Amino acid sequence: MIPFRDENPTVNLPIATYVIIGMNVVVWFTVQGFGSTYALAESFCYYALIPGDLLGSVAANTQIAVADNLACSIHGRGELSTLVSSMFMHGGWLHILGNMLFLWVFGDNVEDIMGPFRFACFYVLCGLAAAVAQILNDPTSVIPMVGASGAIGGVMGAYAIMFPRARVHMLIILVVYITTISVPAILMLGYWFLLQLLSGVGSSGGSGGGVAFWAHIGGFVAGVVLVFAFRDPQMIAARKRIAPRRSARHSWF
Numbered sequence: 001m002i003p004f005r006d007e008n009p010t011v012n013l014p015i016a017t018y019v020i021i022g023m024n025v026v027v028w029f030t031v032q033g034f035g036s037t038y039a040l041a042e043s044f045c046y047y048a049l050i051p052g053d054l055l056g057s058v059a060a061n062t063q064i065a066v067a068d069n070l071a072c073s074i075h076g077r078g079e080l081s082t083l084v085s086s087m088f089m090h091g092g093w094l095h096i097l098g099n100m101l102f103l104w105v106f107g108d109n110v111e112d113i114m115g116p117f118r119f120a121c122f123y124v125l126c127g128l129a130a131a132v133a134q135i136l137n138d139p140t141s142v143i144p145m146v147g148a149s150g151a152i153g154g155v156m157g158a159y160a161i162m163f164p165r166a167r168v169h170m171l172i173i174l175v176v177y178i179t180t181i182s183v184p185a186i187l188m189l190g191y192w193f194l195l196q197l198l199s200g201v202g203s204s205g206g207s208g209g210g211v212a213f214w215a216h217i218g219g220f221v222a223g224v225v226l227v228f229a230f231r232d233p234q235m236i237a238a239r240k241r242i243a244p245r246r247s248a249r250h251s252w253f
Contacts, residue, residue, distance in 0.1 A: 001170045002098075003105050003188065004180075008166040011239050014108035016116035020123060021100050021107075024148060027088045028096050035093055037070065045072035048144030049086035051135040054078035064142045074142065087127040089146035091210075099148045105168070106152075106159045112239065113162055113231045122230040126154020126222045133218020137200070145212055150219035153196075157223025160189040162231065193220050 031047070033039025044066040052058035053074040063071045090096035111119040130150020135141075159166075164186035172179050200213035 001172055001188070001191075003102065003168050003170050006105055006109070006163075006166050006168045006185065007182070008109050008163055008185075010108045010112040011242050012112055012115075012235075014111045014116075016119045016123070017103060017107035017111050019116075020120070020148075021103060024088050024090070024096060024100060028090055032089065035090075040091070041066040041070040041072070043089055044144040044146065047082060047085040047089055048146045049082045049131055049135075050074060050078055050144050051139055051141045053142065054080070054082065054135070055139050057140045058142055062142060064144070066144060083128055083131050084124065086131065086144075086146050087124070087148050087151055090148070091146055095147060099152055103148065103152050103155065106155050109163055109166070110155050110158045110227075113236050115232050115235055118230045118232060122158070122223075122226055123151050123155065125226060126157075126219045127151030129154065129222035130212075130215040130219035133221075134212045134215040137214040143210070145215065147212070147215075149212065150215035153216045153219030154223030154226070156189050156192065157220040158227035158230075159223075160186055160193075161224055161227050193217070196220070 028034070031039070032043045048066075050064070052062075055078075058074065061073045063073055065071050090099065107119075110122075114122060127148070127150050130153060131145070134145055134150070164184060166185045167182045168185050168188045169180055169182045170188065172181060196213050196216040199211070200217050203211075203213055
């Protein structure tokens with residue numbers, strides 16, 4: 001199921017959402033070389049979050065595989081900056097396109113009840129919470145962790161709390177059969193979170209097939225909690241004044 005739009009208009013231009021999407025795209029093109037093998041591998045070595053390296057739980061000069069038989073040495077004293085830089089790295093075209101689509105669909109409305117600066121801070125904190133959750137799952141892992149999924153999971157958690165009844169349109173692809181459906185956000189996002197939780201429990205202590213399920217879980221839970229601190233009552237009131245019926249239909253506030 002692929003969400004491609006929602007029925008939840010915004011009041012303000014989602015500047016921060018656009019900037020974050022733009023930053024991810026620029027990094028993908030300039031640092032990761034459009035996903036070319038060598039540039040991708042190099043970006044993983046320098047900017048990915050590697051739990052075992054960050055915590056010093058693996059020996060220095062340990063060789064780790066990064067992409068297509070390419071490897072690099074880790075120092076056993078990873079940089080804290082990778083907690084943030086990894087949020088703007090991706091592992092492939094489908095990875096970045098999927099993440100940016102989810103951010104595009106859900107980010108604008110969450111920003112609309114926070115404002116650009118609060119939303120940017122909220123986004124980074126959710127990303128950090130996601131990283132911590134994944135590290136706690138496997139502190140000795142030497143698998144590079146990249147992607148905006150954890151931070152976007154936080155955005156989705158906030159959306160589920162603030163706009164549970166907003167309709168989300170999704171693309172359903174079943175082999176050769178393609179259709180679209182519209183469901184309440186709480187149903188779509190609740191189903192997504194349940195999948196992450198079940199997959200995370202099933203892969204606990206391991207790589208999870210290369211998917212950082214606990215990062216998704218940690219980011220989502222952080223979003224559910226932090227939205228109450230970052231939402232702006234004045235911006236929420238403005239939404240209600242401008243479109244009171246719409247606000248009542250889509251949100252609990």
